[in-house]
Amino acid sequence: MNFKEMKLLYPEAVLTHSNTSGEKYVAFPYKDKWIQLERKQKSDTELALIQYALTQKKTSSTRSAASKWQSFLLEESFALPRNEGSYRIIQFEIVKMDDTFTQSVWLDAFKQLFLNIEEAFFITETKGILIEEKHDHLLNNEEMAGIIRTLDDDFSIKTVYYIGQFWPIEATLPQIFKEEQSIFDTQKNKQAQVFGLSTIALHHYTADAIKKSPLMQKLKSETVFDAEFKELILAMWKSQGNISVAAKSLYIHRNTLQYRIDRFHQASGLSLRNMDDLLLCYLLTLN
Known part of the structure; x- marks a missing residue:
């Protein structure tokens, strides 16, 4: 039974963020919340059946028939x-x-x-x-x-x-x-x-090694990776070094992209036109 089905049987049912059980109300755990019902005119047997129905829903949905x-x-x-x-x-x-x-x-x-x-x-x-x-x-x-x-x-x-x-x-x-x-x-x-x-x-299997490498962490701290350069590196990586494709993905002119590549080279000493340098830059931006 889910909350929608509970509302059909008990229109007074409400969802709460805490256990409100007491003399007036009874609450049942439901996902990360509680379903609150009025306690009056409900027998212990009926409350036990409600609890069972909510538990049964979870069991049957998460572990279906033997597979x-x-x-x-x-x-x-x-x-x-x-x-x-x-x-x-x-x-x-x-x-x-x-x-x-x-x-x-x-x-x-x-x-x-x-x-x-x-x-x-x-x-x-x-x-x-x-x-x-x-x-x-x-x-x-x-x-x-x-x-x-x-x-x-x-x-x-x-x-x-x-x-x-x-x-x-x-x-x-x-x-x-x-x-x-x-x-x-x-x-x-x-x-x-x-x-x-x-x-x-690439990211999953290298991330931990990069974090543990003093050399890579030092190189990362010494290299300028502002938002514009990170966007540039990612675009060049996705296009596998194709300047025309990268420029199109960034919605800029090819000459503008060439200018940004040159600026990054001057700032870092790494050329995004070189696939080895491009790979290194991409790795440095992963974490």
Whole structure:
């Protein structure tokens, strides 16, 4: 039972930020809030049933019917869910929602975006995964992002996704999934709404080493990285050194970009026309 369903049964129900249980009211924990009801004319049995219904909702939504995939990926079982094939795990998280949001309805709509779905389920109240088998008509990240924005608008929510690599069915897949979970958790607030390994690999796997390097930290402190230069470096990196493409992305003339590159060279001694220097500058702006 969710709050909307509770209101249908008990119109006096309200959400509060604290436990208001006492002689007049009884409160039940609900997500990060409390559902408050009037205590009068409610028997102990009825209150116990309400508590059970709220708990049952959470249990059934976060851990659906027994699943070979779910048990395998969460290392509850060593049995392979399939004997062959390549699959990717798409992680999702609902980062903003209101009290009308229903997991099952949204999940059914989300599944319609994909063709070869093995399974999709929530792991927690807000996080879940979808497993997709490899096929010839896959959505790329940009296509998926456009469709997801529309889906978010329809459900009045905000979501974020990590698109995993395709992997063969092997005993090591749960360990790979664990690492993909770690990547998602550490990068989800730093990336676009939909991202994958190729987007974050350099940042994710070098960030800690850069922080621990006295040389890199000293070089970073000695190099001028104001907002304009950071924007310049990022544009040049994304265009892989193509000045025309970078100028277009910044909405400036090619000559203006050339001038900014020269100014940065004078200030730092590093040339963004040189791919090695460009890579070094990009690494220095990551943290």
